[in-house]
Amino acid sequence: MANDNVCAAGQGPLSGIRALELAEIWAGPFCGCVLGDLGAEVIKVEAIQRIARGSIKPPPHASGYPDSDPGERPWNRSGAFNALSRNKLGITLDLTTPRGADVFRELVSVSDVVFTNYAFGVMDKFGLGWEELRRVKPDLIALFTPGYGNTGPYRTFRSMGMVIDAITGHTALRGYPDMDLSRNSLVHHPDAVAGATAVFAICLAIHNRIRTGRGQFIDLSQAESFMPHLGEVYLEHGLMGRPRSRRGNRHPAMAPHGAYRCAGDDQWVTISVSSDEEWRRMCATMQMPQLAHNPKFETLPARLRSQDELDEVISRWTRQMSRYHVANTLQEHGIAAGPVLDCGGDAYDDPHLQDRGYFQVVDHPDAGIHLMSGPIWKMANRCEVRHEPAPGLGEHNELALGDLLGLSHSALVELEATQVIGSVPLEGADMGGVRRAAQRGLRSAGD
Amino acid sequence: MPQLALDNVRALDLTNGIAGGYCAKMLADYGAEVIRVEPPAPAAEKYPDIDRAARAALNLHLNTNRKSVTLDLEMERGRELLFDLATRCDVIVESMRPGTVEGLGIGYETLAERRPQIVMTSVTPFGQTGPYRHWSYTELTLFAMTGAMHREGLPNRNPLKYGGEIAQYFGGTAAAAATMSALVGAAMTGLGDWIDISILECMAGHPHQIGRRAPFAYSGEPDLRIEPRTSSAGGREPYAVGTFRCKDGYVSFLPLGPRMWPNIAHMIDRPDLMSDQRFLSPQDRTDSRAELESVFQAWLDQRTRMEVFDAAQRAGLPGGPVLEALEVVDNEHFRERGYFQKMDHPDYGALHYTGLPFTLSDAPRSQPSPAPRAGAHSRRILTGMLGVSENEMTALIDQGITSDG
Numbered sequence: 057m058a059n060d061n062v063c064a065a066g067q068g069p070l071s072g073i074r075a076l077e078l079a080e081i082w083a084g085p086f087c088g089c090v091l092g093d094l095g096a097e098v099i100k101v102e103a104i105q106r107i108a109r110g111s112i113k114p115p116p117h118a119s120g121y122p123d124s125d126p127g128e129r130p131w132n133r134s135g136a137f138n139a140l141s142r143n144k145l146g147i148t149l150d151l152t153t154p155r156g157a158d159v160f161r162e163l164v165s166v167s168d169v170v171f172t173n174y175a176f177g178v179m180d181k182f183g184l185g186w187e188e189l190r191r192v193k194p195d196l197i198a199l200f201t202p203g204y205g206n207t208g209p210y211r212t213f214r215s216m217g218m219v220i221d222a223i224t225g226h227t228a229l230r231g232y233p234d235m236d237l238s239r240n241s242l243v244h245h246p247d248a249v250a251g252a253t254a255v256f257a258i259c260l261a262i263h264n265r266i267r268t269g270r271g272q273f274i275d276l277s278q279a280e281s282f283m284p285h286l287g288e289v290y291l292e293h294g295l296m297g298r299p300r301s302r303r304g305n306r307h308p309a310m311a312p313h314g315a316y317r318c319a320g321d322d323q324w325v326t327i328s329v330s331s332d333e334e335w336r337r338m339c340a341t342m343q344m345p346q347l348a349h350n351p352k353f354e355t356l357p358a359r360l361r362s363q364d365e366l367d368e369v370i371s372r373w374t375r376q377m378s379r380y381h382v383a384n385t386l387q388e389h390g391i392a393a394g395p396v397l398d399c400g401g402d403a404y405d406d407p408h409l410q411d412r413g414y415f416q417v418v419d420h421p422d423a424g425i426h427l428m429s430g431p432i433w434k435m436a437n438r439c440e441v442r443h444e445p446a447p448g449l450g451e452h453n454e455l456a457l458g459d460l461l462g463l464s465h466s467a468l469v470e471l472e473a474t475q476v477i478g479s480v481p482l483e484g485a486d487m488g489g490v491r492r493a494a495q496r497g498l499r500s501a502g503d
Numbered sequence: 504m505p506q507l508a509l510d511n512v513r514a515l516d517l518t519n520g521i522a523g524g525y526c527a528k529m530l531a532d533y534g535a536e537v538i539r540v541e542p543p544a545p546a547a548e549k550y551p552d553i554d555r556a557a558r559a560a561l562n563l564h565l566n567t568n569r570k571s572v573t574l575d576l577e578m579e580r581g582r583e584l585l586f587d588l589a590t591r592c593d594v595i596v597e598s599m600r601p602g603t604v605e606g607l608g609i610g611y612e613t614l615a616e617r618r619p620q621i622v623m624t625s626v627t628p629f630g631q632t633g634p635y636r637h638w639s640y641t642e643l644t645l646f647a648m649t650g651a652m653h654r655e656g657l658p659n660r661n662p663l664k665y666g667g668e669i670a671q672y673f674g675g676t677a678a679a680a681a682t683m684s685a686l687v688g689a690a691m692t693g694l695g696d697w698i699d700i701s702i703l704e705c706m707a708g709h710p711h712q713i714g715r716r717a718p719f720a721y722s723g724e725p726d727l728r729i730e731p732r733t734s735s736a737g738g739r740e741p742y743a744v745g746t747f748r749c750k751d752g753y754v755s756f757l758p759l760g761p762r763m764w765p766n767i768a769h770m771i772d773r774p775d776l777m778s779d780q781r782f783l784s785p786q787d788r789t790d791s792r793a794e795l796e797s798v799f800q801a802w803l804d805q806r807t808r809m810e811v812f813d814a815a816q817r818a819g820l821p822g823g824p825v826l827e828a829l830e831v832v833d834n835e836h837f838r839e840r841g842y843f844q845k846m847d848h849p850d851y852g853a854l855h856y857t858g859l860p861f862t863l864s865d866a867p868r869s870q871p872s873p874a875p876r877a878g879a880h881s882r883r884i885l886t887g888m889l890g891v892s893e894n895e896m897t898a899l900i901d902q903g904i905t906s907d908g
Contacts, residue, residue, distance in 0.1 A: 069688025069696070086710040094684045120718035135717030135724075140710055199861075210836040213816050218745075219823040222755035225831045227746060229666025232656070237753045237825060239731060240746045241655050245669060248710045252676040257861045259683035260533060264508050264866065266690045272865035280842055281860035283831070284525070285672035287564035288557065290843070293828035294854045295556045300828065305643060305664050309554035313643060315652070315661045324662055326652075328641035331549070356550050392639040396662050399650035399712050399726040400719030406648070411633040414704060426720045432708035433681045434630075436611065436697035438688075 068095025068438050073262060075169035076101055076160075077144065080108035082217065082244065083201060083278060084173035085140040086251030091258065092143025093431040093441045096169075099456055100144045101160065102449060103151065104478040105485055109449065110134040112486045122423050131449050131481055132422035138446040139428060142418075146447025147456045148477045151182040156476045160184060161192045162461050168271075169197045169258055173250070173278075176202040176211045186273045195271040197261040201250050205277030217244025220279045225286055233302045246282035253281040311359035312338075312366050315396055316374040318382060324396040325379040327370065327386060332356060334391055341389045342373050413440075420445035450479035507534025508866040512686065514594035515540065516569065521642075521668050522702050523598030523626040524565040525675030526682060530594065531568035532859055534869050538592070538884060539566065540585065541877045543573040543906040563851060566874035572885065573878035573906045581904045582608050587889045589614055593689070594682055595623045601631045611697040622685040622695040626678045630701030640702075645670040649706030650715065650726070658728045673709060674702030732792060740788060742795035743767050746825060749803040753825035754811045761785035763820060770818035771802040829855075848873040878908030 073096040077088040085100075092098045102108075109131040110120070117124045121133045131137075150156040161184075164170060170189055172179060179185050179200065189198050200206055203215025221227050221243050231240040257274045265271055283290075293299050307313040307328070315324045329335050332355055339348035347353060347369065352362045359366055374382050379395035386393035397403055404415060404427060418428040423445075431441040457463045457477070471477045509530060516527040516539040531537035548558075572588070575581040589595055589609045597604055604610050604625070611623045625631060628640035638644075646652050646664050656663035678700040685696040706712065718724035731745040740758040747754055758767060764785075768776045776798070782788050788795060803811060808824035815822030826834065832843050832855045843855040859868060885891040885905060899905045 069684045069691075072691075082710045082714070090680065119722045119724040122721045124722040133721075135719075135721035136714040139713040139717035204836060205840060208836045208840040213823075214819055214821040215823070216757040216759070216821040218755050218757040219821050222746070222753075222825040223823045223831070223834070225826050225828045226666050227753070227755060227825045228827050230655075230663070232660065232663065236748065237746050238748050239657065241663075241728070241731065242745055242757070243655070243665060244711065245651075245665065245673075249673065249676060251710060252673065252680055252705075253860050255680035256529060256676065256683050257863075259680060259687050260508055261863065262687050263683060263690060264863075266687070267511060268506075268865070270865055272863050274861050274863055276861035277840070280837070280840070280858065283842070284528075284564075284857040284860055285669065285676075286667050286828075287857045288560040289667060290828045290832055290857060291560035291563055291854050292557050294832075295560055295851065300557075302666070305661065307641075307643070308557065309550070310641065313641070315643075315647065315663075317661070324647070326643045326647040328643050330641065356553065360553075387635075387638050390639055392641045392644045394638075394640070394644035394648045396647040396652050397650055398653040399715035400724070402653070403650055403707060403712075403716060404720075408629060408633045408635040409704070409707060412630060412701070412704065414707065423721065426717075428720065429708055429713040429716060432677055432705045433701070434699040435681070435685065436699070437694060438696065 068093070068441065069435070070094040070096035070259070070262070073097070073169065074099065074167040075171060075258070076163060076167050078170070078172035078174060078179075080173065082140070082247035083250040083254070084171060086248060087171055087254035087258070088144055089140060089142045090252070090255045090432070092444075098144040099163070099167075099452070100141065100146045100447065101151075102146065102148050103156075104148050104450065104475060104481050105150050105152070107131055107449060107481050107485050109137040110486070112481045122426070127422070129422055129448070129480075135423075138420060138423055141446030142428070142443045144447055145452040145456060146449065147453050148450040148479065150476045151184065153474075153476055155471070155474065157183050159457060159461070159463075159471070159476070163456065164189055164192045164196065166460065167193065167196070168262065169199070171199040171201070171254060171258065173201045175214070176200075176204075176206060190271070190273075193271070195265060195269060197258060197265065197271045197274070199254055199258055199274040199276055201254060201276040201278055203278045205280060206275045215278070217247040217278070218242050220246040220282060224279050224283050225289060226282070229289065229300060229302055231302060231304070233304045246278050249282045249285060250276060250278040306363065308360075309356070311356065311363055312370050314367055316367070316371050316382075318374050318379040319377055320379075323379045325374055325382040326394050326396060327382075328392040330392070335359065337389045338386065338391050341386060341391070344373075416443045418443050418445050422448055448479065449481065450477060453477045453479070506866065507869050508863055509533045509535035512536070512594060513592045514538070514596060515589055515592045517595060517597035517599065517604075518626065520598050520626070521561070521565065521671035522674035522678060522700070523596050525672050526624060526626055526678035527569070527596045528565055528567060529676070529679035529860070530596075530682065532869065532871070534866070535594070537569050538588065538880070539569045539571050540588070541571055541573050543575050543878065543903055545877070559851060563848065563854065563874045564856065567846075567856060568869065568872055569875055570880035570884060571875040571877050571908060572881045573908070575904045576607055578902070578904050580899070584885065584889060584891070584905075585609060588884070590617045591888060593620065593622065593686065595621065596626065596678070596682065597623070598626045601625075601627060601636050615695065620689040620693055620695045622682055622689055622698070624678050624682045624685075624698045624700060626674065626700045626702070628702050630704060631699045635703075642668045642671055645702055645706065648703055649709065650712040651706065651709070654715075654726055654728050656728050658730065662728065670702055670706045674700060674705040677705040732796060740764060740767060740785070742788065742792040743799055747800065747803050749806055749808055749811050751807045754803065754808055754822060755825060756815070756820065756822040758820060764788065766818045766820045767799075770814050770820055771799060773798065773802075844871050846871060846873045876908040878906040880908075881905045882907050
C-alpha cells in the first residue's frame with residue numbers, strides 16, 4: 057500500500073484547513089505537527105517576549121544543538137524544539153499588547169481552528185477567550201487543553217505531565233516492585249496522549265462542522281484524555297476490591313515476561329510467553345528441550361510460581377547473544393520478543409523503521425541537514441508526507457501578516473518597531489511562564 | 504437540537520487487541536454506530552481463573568457503546584454477510600495480521616470499488632510492510648522497541664515497562680485521529696482511504712521519543728536511564744523533582760526551573776533558605792541537593808498527600824498526589840466534572856467507567872451503554888440491516904454461523 061508520490065506540503069485530508077497554535081512543551085506542539093502532516097496549514101504563534109525554544113543564551117558547546125554549537129540563533133537550532141515543530145509556519149505576536157491581540161483576531165477571522173495548551177485563564181487574560189474568539193469567527197473550532205480541563209475545582213492548578221501521571225493512578229503502577237515509589241523515573245506520557253487526542257477532537261469537530269456549519273469549543277483535560285488508557289485498571293479495582301499491585305515487567309498471565317540482559321553494555325531483549333505451547337517452542341528454540349518437561353516450568357501456574365528461577369535460566373541463555381539475535385530467533389518461532397532500543401542510534405539502525413522509510417533527510421536553514429522522524433502513520437491514497445523543517449522564530453511574519461492578512465509593508469515595520477513582532481527574542485525572553493507574561497501585559501495595559 | 508457528534512458514522516469493529524479496540528471505542532463514545540464482529544464460539548481459556556477480573560475489566564472498558572454481531576468467518580456464508588455489512592459502513596477498523604482482510608474478501612480495494620468513501624484503518628503492531636510485519640507482540644515487546652523503555656528505570660538495573668498497556672492505547676488514539684482525518688477527507692472529496700497504523704511507529708513518533716532523538720541526531724546526546732533527583736536538564740531544582748514519600752503515601756513534583764526556588768521555599772515554610780549562602784544559585788542548590796532534599800522530605804513527612812497538594816497549589820508549584828485507581832474515581836475534581844460514568848452491567852454489576860476524553864460545546868454526551876454480550880445484536884442487524892429472513896436466521900444459528908446473544 058506504499059505510495060511513492062511525494063507532493064508539496066498542504067496536501068492531505070485536512071487541505072484547506074488553517075489552524076493557529078498557541079502551544080508549548082509537548083501536548084500542543086505535537087497536535088500541531090500531526091495536523092501539519094495531515095495537510096492543514098498550521099501557524100505557530102510565538103512572542104519575542106517569551107519563547108519556549110530552550111535557553112536563548114545557552115553555554116557554548118551545549119548539547120542538543122547541531123554539533124553542540126548553539127550558534128548565533130540558538131532558538132532556531134534546538135533539536136527538541138525543531139523535532140516538535142515540523143510542518144508548521146511560525147510567526148511572532150505579543151498578545152499582551154492590544155495591537156498584537158488585534159492582529160491575532162484578524163488571523164482568527166481567516167482560520168478554522170485555534171488550539172492551545174496554555175494554563176487555564178491565559179487566553180482570557182489576552183482578551184482572547186472562547187466567547188471573544190467565537191465573536192470574531194462564528195464557526196471557529198477552539199480547543200483549550202489545560203492539565204485538568206476548563207471547569208472544576210482544579211482548573212487553575214499548575215500541572216505537568218508528571219503530576220497528571222500521579223493523579224490519574226499511573227505512577228502508582230510504575231517502578232520496580234521491590235523499591236519505593238520515590239525511586240520512580242519521571243514520566244510525562246499524559247502530555248503526549250493529550251496531543252494525539254487533540255488531533256482526533258479537532259478532526260471530529262471539523263467533520264461535524266461540514267454537516268452543521270457550526271464550530272464549537274472543545275474542553276480537553278489532559279488528565280481525562282489519559283484516564284481511558286488506564287480504563288481497565290479502575291474497573292479491575294472495582295471488581296476485585298483492591299488496587300492492582302505493581303508488576304515491573306511481569307504479567308499476571310504470562311511467564312516468562314521480562315527484559316533479559318544480552319551481550320554488550322546495557323543491552324536487553326524482552327520476551328513474553330503467553331501459553332504452555334509457546335513455552336515448549338521456546339525451550340526447543342533455546343535447545344533445552346528437557347526444560348519443557350521440568351514440572352517447575354511446565355504449566356503457566358507453575359511458571360508464575362517459579363519466575364525468579366525461570367528468569368535466571370533465560371538470562372543465562374540471552375546474555376551470550378546480541379539482543380537482535382535473540383529477538384530474531386524467537387520471532388522465527390512465533391514468540392513475542394523484541395530488543396530494547398534507545399531513542400538515539402538504536403532507532404536509526406532498526407531495519408524495520410528504515411524499511412518503512414520512517415526517517416527523512418531534513419535540511420533546516422539554521423540547523424543543517426539531519427535525519428529526522430517522519431509522520432506516525434501512512435495513508436494509501438495520499439502522497440508521502442514530507443517533514444518540512446521547523447520554522448525559525450518569526451520566519452513567516454511577512455507571509456502570514458503581509459500576504460495573508462494584507463498588512464502593508466509599513467504596518468509590518470511599525471509592528472516590528474513596537475516589538476509586537478520580531479525574529480530575535482528580547483532579553484530575558486526565556487524567563488517566566490505564560491501566566492506571568494499575561495499579568496505583565498495587563499499591567500502594561502494599565503489594568 | 505444538537506446531535507451526537509458522530510451519529511452519522513457507522514463503523515465495523517474487526518479488532519481483537521487494545522489499540523484497534525480503543526480506536527473503535529473512541530468513535531463509539533462520540534456517537535458512531537459501531538458494530539463489533541466476534542466469533543460465535545470463542546476459543547476456551549486454558550487457565551480461566553488466572554487474571555479473570557483483568558480480562559473482564561478490559562472487555563467491559565473497551566466495548567462500551569458497541570453493537571455485537573457474531574459471525575463464523577471460516578464459513579462462506581459468514582464471509583458473505585461480513586461483506587454485506589462492510590459495504591454499509593463508513594469505517595472499518597481492523598487489527599488482523601497483514602493480508603487477512605483480503606483473504607476474507609473485504610480488502611480495501613474491493614470495498615472501495617463499491618464504496619469509494621470508505622475508510623479502512625488497519626491497526627497492527629508493526630504495520631502492513633517491513634521485515635517485522637508478521638512478528639508476534641505483547642505490550643512489552645512493543646514498548647521495548649519504541650525507545651521509551653530504555654530510559655525507564657535505574658541505570659544499574661533492567662529497563663522497565665510503564666504500568667498498563669500504554670503503547671497500545673497510544674497507537675489506538677493515533678488510529679482514531681487518523682480515521683477521523685480520513686473521514687474529513689472523505690466528506691470533502693468523496694474519497695476515503697486505507698490507513699496503515701503501526702503501533703511501533705506511533706510510539707517511535709511519540710513527542711518524547713522525537714524530542715529525545717533530535718538531540719542525538721544533532722549532537723550525539725545519548726538517551727540513558729538516570730537516577731531520580733538528578734535532572735538531566737541540570738539546575739532544575741533536582742532535590743524537588745520526582746516522586747516523594749509523605750505522611751499517607753506519595754506525591755510528585757516537577758518545578759519548572761530555578762525561578763521556582765522561591766515557590767518551593769515558601770511552600771515548605773522556609774523563606775529563610777532563600778538568603779542562605781549555601782543555596783543562592785541554581786548550581787549551589789544542585790550541589791547541595793541532598794541537604795535540601797532532607798529539609799524538603801522532613802516537611803513532606805508531616806503532611807498528607809492532599810495537604811501537600813493544597814500547599815503546592817498555593818505556592819504555584821506543579822505538584823500533586825499519587826492516587827490509586829478508586830481514589831481517582833473518588834477525586835473531588837473528577838467528580839465535580841462528572842467524569843466517571845457509573846453503569847450497571849447484567850453480569851458484573853455497577854462499576855465506574857472512564858468518561859469522555861474531551862467534551863464538546865455543541866454536541867451532547869451520549870448516554871453510555873455497557874459492553875454487550877457477544878451476539879446481542881446479531882438478529883437485529885442481520886435481519887434488519889442485511890435483510891436476512893427469519894428462516895435463514897434460524898438456520899444460521901443452527902449451523903453455528905451466528906448466535907443470538
